[in-house]
Amino acid sequence: MTTMKKLTRLGAFAALLATTLALPAQATPSLVIDVASGAVLSQDQPTASWYPASLTKLMTAYVALDAVRAGRITMDTPLMMSPRAARMAPSKMGFRPGSEVTLQNALIMLMVKSANDIAVAIAEGVSGSVEAFADEMNRASQKLGMTQSVWVNPNGLPDTRQVTSARDLALLGRALYVQFPEYANLWNIGAMQFGRQIHPTHNGLLGRYPGADGMKTGFTCPAGFNVVASASHGNQRLIAVVLGAPSAAARTAKAAALLDRGFQTAGSAGSLGSLAAAGPAPAPDMRDSVCRNRGPATAEFMSEVEDVSIPIGSASTGIPLLDSAAAQQRISAKDLARLPRPHYDPVPVYAGRAPGYVGPVARARAPGAPIGEQTDYSAYANAPEPAGGEASPISRAAPDAVSMRQAKRAAKRAAKRIAPVATPAPVDNIIEDDKAASGDEKPEKPKAKSAAKPVVKAAPKAASKAVSKPRGEKAAAKPAPAKTQTAAKPQVKIQ
Template structure:
């Protein structure tokens, strides 16, 4: 009798614990979530994981996968130059805003697309790989089927609103795990904290980077119809987990929820009983449309797909919650939450990676002359979001191009003074010694003193910085320079 009561008590406690845990990490409304162990593929947590959802810019993970396939096949290299077309330039924000004819290498385009979430560069990749966007979309759907993404269909390479485009938390986890396991040397691209193009400083839209201990990267996504999405990875000890959050109401809540889910996964001992393949198939036929809920009359102030646009607290909040798991409690979310509700803690300082246009540094035009999206008030997205027109899922597909008004709110950019902001320059490229800006300003002064009638355009031309010098013994990149930049920790050993 005593043993029976004891067993009932344990069972009751387990059910209560599971219910409280689920309520702690999952909002009441539709909000698919998933936690997966990357090495084993085991599912540690799943909620609505196979429900259809608009992936938004998480689509760019599949675009990246295909680009890396082309590199593996030898049809592309990191130095392959790609040309911006008129169609790419016409894409709605978030974008780099390069003029048609601008050349950018595969390496630089990957960095800018994954950090800035640039829609125009996704089109540049589509046209560079397949010759046209339509042909690339066909390749995307073939690749998705080969990967086992059974809930997915794609209509464009960047995730812009289109009712035909859908995926699921489960499929996005399949894709992310394939990227990390098949292309491990390139995983550093997903964890870059910031990139710098001339005076434009762009921080990663993934709010876990620089906050959550052990965060290694991946990608965010947002359109009004999807809410705020993220695929994120992190390492704790000898374990690396992948988390998917879809449909969060704000970028801040997306980041906090992802951190809570990572804590939940890292706090568990053992492995989940389910795999991605064993998750049940959804009976839903179409994604929910959150447009009114996310971007309607009662929407929040900060609607950019970017935690950088949200308020940041001065200090980090203390530990919250109780331990509900058999393993030691992991509390990485304490480094993410701010000291006030709906705020994030400050990010750790990061050194931006220098990017450039042109086949080599200095070959392309000045970034301010081609990057129209980075000028003036266009970068003030937190102000734009308060009055921006909501995005509707596209109902028609005339010409295969979304309407201009169907744009996601662009991430925040910052001005950076060349020569002052630290840069980690990739491969054989060396930083300019003595400050190239000093030479540029000297040229501008001499031009002005030489002619009082000089026009503003002439002064601007004279003030352009010269090409970045390289080491005397390294005028051209060596074979070593074709190796990908890897910034993330090495993959934990398989068990």
């Protein structure tokens, strides 16, 4: 009987295995376009609905740069971190509520570190709230012709409502290059330095694939490994979009192969307009295939884990390196993705205001309120979060990470006009991600030294104790203490 049971189980397993092997491998959406003409050079499921993950931050940058162009905000405008921003899940900078960072530095942190807290700070600084910013994201999408995208947050943390497609992301990437050419350097920063810490880019193509010059990667377990990648060869610039790759190495290798074939393609396979689809649709969940073996410690909203040690399979395609020195050299896609991380001179960033800045601070505010209006942070910290589905990122982002005491301290700091910061903030201003998520890290009170504070010696106190008061007598009126002349406190004037 035992033998028969084993044979039955083995037969069932063999049938299941045969069925599984007979199924076609799930193809991931991809697209390659020419930036100058918008021509489609290759495509595979370009209109399939997909979770964008941190590719969302390209749309966040687009809306922010559009606000700069409209004169609503400047690149030097300080953004103030709110408790809501500080509650975001990693990847993050970990700034405390009440901290300030310029929009210029925030955009660099957004592109290199892929900081989710910075994305919320940008949204609140530009539009006043995450919800108002999401409305702007959706209006910008419609204006660009992105028919399959819906945005509900600025960072791409999982929300089943937030979807896009390879076609829409190619449209967005092209718009960033065409409409904002003066900010093209934002998309190809190899590393940034904050204090004594250097944060390298997650884009595995930069420094590895010749001509690679942008743009952004993204990862969550439901989305898989995504990338919008650009590269230039001669006078031609291409954008490749890869969604749902099983690993960072596979993402890099596939994007490189697509770009290489695109540069060798003559003519086009259509236009982005011809690929337009009816509208957004539910996206597949890649969690089981991408994060099944990553262990219970892997949070489903974690982002930007660049692990090129994950195998990408034995099949590989020869990729010619498109530089003049090694035009005929070929390297496998697998080896290209595993090349050592290139060295970059990091771009310095800092927390605080730009030296000499005298304008308003952009922060969370009431709808329609102008930039610079004060916000009651203690009340804001207790405000109900917007309603969302079970995958709402707000409900997954450690709601107790910022206490009321921290919010009140932030409110006091916000009420005082902080002097302009002329030097980068020290590394001590960074909160470790794990500490920020647990709420263990508490803001430190600044230790300010008062100028010429009068010293009260112990001798007079001892003398007063030595004189005993006769019992039954009324105490004599205490003499008024002598006024001690102190040095005038220096006044910080913001000119």
